Amino acid sequence: MGQGRGSRAQLYLARCLEAYPGYRLAELLDELLATGIFPLWARTAETAWRGAPERHPGDART
Numbered sequence: 001m002g003q004g005r006g007s008r009a010q011l012y013l014a015r016c017l018e019a020y021p022g023y024r025l026a027e028l029l030d031e032l033l034a035t036g037i038f039p040l041w042a043r044t045a046e047t048a049w050r051g052a053p054e055r056h057p058g059d060a061r062t
Helices: 006-019 024-035
Strands: none
Touching: 006 024
8 A cells, every 4th residue: 555654653653652651642543553544535646645845955945
C-alpha cells in the first residue's frame, strides 16, 4: 500500500505511550495504524495529503 510512514508513526506513538501511559488519542491512533486499513480519501491520489511543498535554498519566502 502506498509510501506512507505508518511504521515511523507507530514508533512515535509507542514512545508517546511509554512517556504518557493511557493517553487515549495515542492508543486510538496506534490501533488505527495496526489495522493497516486507511480511509478511502487517503488511498486516492486526488484527495490524499501530499505533504508540504519542498523548499529550496534561495526560494523567496512568502
